[in-house]
Amino acid sequence: MTKIVVDPITRIEGHLRIEAEVSGGKVTDAWSSSTMFRGIETILKGRDPREAWYYTQRFCGVCTTVHSIASIRAVENALKLKVPPNAELIRNIIIGIQNVQDHVIHFYHLHALDWVDITSGLKADPGKTAALAASLSDWPLNSATYFKGVQDKVKAFVAKGRLGPFANAYWGHPAYRLPPEANLMATAHYLEALEWQKDVIKIHAILGSKNPHPQTFLVGGMSIPIGPDSQNALNADKLETIKRLLAKAQDFVEKVYIPDLLAVASFYKDWAAIGGGVGNFLSYGEFPDPLSGKQWIPPGVILGKDISKVLPVSQEKVTEYVDHSWYEYPGKQGKGLHPYDGETEHRYSGPEPPYKNLDVNGKYSWVKAPRYEDQPMEVGPLARVLIAYASGDKATQETVNAVLKKLGVGPEALFSTLGRTAARGIDCLLIARQTPKWLDQLIDNIGKGDLRIHNGERWDPSSWPTEAAGYGWHEAPRGSLGHWVKIKNGAIENYQAVVPSTWNASPRDAKGLRGPYEAALVGTPLADPSKPLEILRTIHSFDPCLACAVHVLDPGGNEMVRVKVL
Template structure:
């Protein structure tokens, strides 16, 4: 039985190691391990709860917006703060644009190279490429001249010998299936997406003052003034600019991303039976329809699906969430603990790097093992779409049925690597189409004379209870993100974040149950153990963010590592 180690997994955020056993051309067992430590929760102790969001967004250089909103919701929940409708709508716009931009980036820049052979595009006929692209959509750049220009740029790039993001890949691997023309088309859109995402995220600059690390979130609402007659506030001109950017986002998703997704997926239908994983799914829901704070008023519904049964959506109860450290490098007993009562005390017991294999019978990861009522759950776009589909969300049902029909597969295909990748596109399409509606609601609310953006009632800590506890959910691009906080004497007593990649990248728990990455790799075919492209396909379909799941910090300020840039 051959053992494969992929360390690090690239095209993700953070450090992830996959160790697998291969026998008879497929994976028989797998272990997911992160090799870096997060300690920001410890930094938060003793600080003002209203400042927590500014620290938590530093968990990651990519997932800044998501930790901001989850942290603020946790504090608002603990202190019983109701948020004005204008603030909820602006938050919807910020986090919705984040989701659309993030998913497009993932498809093209993090995941596409698992399916697209860039070098094959050099052999494509630009005229045939244009004909293929035109058969998929009426995107204005579908011309032979355009694709020939892209091909020439790519050839010049390769000739320089400095391949950058296209280096160290498995080009020519037998698992690649796309014809040269499809590869050239996808490469062209890879480059277009780079320019597109830079434009779309300007909405964050307008509503959040910058990207990444937005500045205008605030416990109780937002810190951006609303005044249609002021140049120093969110006014008519800025709202009009946001509207144009939202149109640009929606057009690219509908005319480029979704057609490319369906085109690529049509060549890899066997992956509808690979990478299923644990079969249990968590979605915390997102996008409040009003400021009632009620879960049933979320545009994307929340819930739990068990055993791939789409006939029932179970309600989400945050009290059932625990984290185990049975196979994680932390102090504590093996039994799972609720985040309110959890501590983050590192205790590394593994080998000193560099090392070949980890002792997977012992502790082998810095990621903990979140469980819901003792069960491992997958979260992410697949969970989001499955819960919405099962709950009867009209947009989700229509989009899912459209994708399944075009690919000629049934609903069972959703429980797979291909389904996970398709679900990300479906979520993107739904959100891109809904974003203009939230902007219109904001315009109507302002037009009606409501300029309220912040609730000041509980801003004074003297009005707080002596002790309080709260939690905040946010359905981030990578899935359900939860922040839990305990407040005592107006300061943070304990803080824990359980992020999507902690759920998905978790190691075994105290009962030996595999985490979603580990379970999804079982049965994955491996054409060449020396070039395990298939492992990357399934792992990338989750869009890992290990910088969120764990984080490097030395509270004493000592040097942990020194990097020399060549």
């Protein structure tokens, strides 16, 4: 038996360490550890709950919008505030394009290099690459001249030793399978996606005043004014610009991202049986309809990979354990606390967190262990797609079935690393096609003369009850995000956020049940334990964001055992 340490895992947000036991060429056990401390919930105590969203979006430099909306919804839930239709639609558009941009960035810039060998693409025939790309879609850049230009650009970087993000990787690893032409095509689209995402996210600048860290969220609605004829408001010109950018986003997803995803996946079908994880899935649902109140993405729970039944979600069934986390619940070890009663300020009082090797039988992570009815749950695009599929959503079923047919695999393939990666693309495609419809609803509503954007009926704290509690749920790109707030005498008494990567990166709980990362790694084959590319594939398929799960660097962070990774 061999024990390996991958630390830090890069191409993620934050600090993540994986320790794994390997025997017979496969991972037999694994432990997920975050090496940062989280503290923003403590900072919020005593503050005005109406400004909490502005602080919580600083949990992370990437996931800013998601914490804003979850925080806003938590306070609105506590104060029983109903949001005007225009505000709900604007929020849906902001959230929608955030998801689309995030998924594209993840596929190309955080996950693709687990499957794509950049150096192999330098040997490709640009003419054959163009033919391959043209067989997949009618994207206008599918020409031999274009791919030759990309190839020459990358070769020039290599010649000068300026490889940038491509400098540190397992090039030539035996687990890479794409032919040179597919590698060159993916490399070209990697570079295209960098430019594309800078353009489409301008929607956040129009509706949120800036990106990241949008400025226009507000308890009770939005603060952006609507005025069809005003240059200082959301007017006809700005709405037309948003429509153009949404069309550009959808076009890239349909003609570049999805074809690339299917092309890459076709060479890695064995990964449809690797990385299944805990088999339990949770989604809070997302994109409320301002008229019906129903959510476009349905909420639900699936247990034991049983897609014949979707269970309802109840916030009362969420708890967090710290038995293997560097926190303490004084007098409550072995018990899970509901987020309303969650404690973050109780630091670990034992010896300094050991970084040479984790104390896997004790405390080994700054991430807590969230559980739903005492079960570990996977959250994220795979959970959303499975629950929507099992709930009978027609668009989801048609898209999933088309992808499975294209790849020649059955529904069981979804419970895997490959399924997780494919589900992200499906999630992105569905949202990219739906977001323009919310814009059309907004334009239609404004055309009818409805310019309402904010409900201020409970804005004055003197109208609040002495004590109130609320929760705000959001399906962030990475999965189910929940904020819980307790308000007393107009100020925050307690605040807890249970984020997607807390669910997925959780350590073991009081019963010794593995978290989703840990469970998904068990059984993963390794061609070369000194170059654990396969571990990166499964972990990156979750799109970790440890900056959301933890927020302040631990002051005692010592040099750790490292494996060279990109």
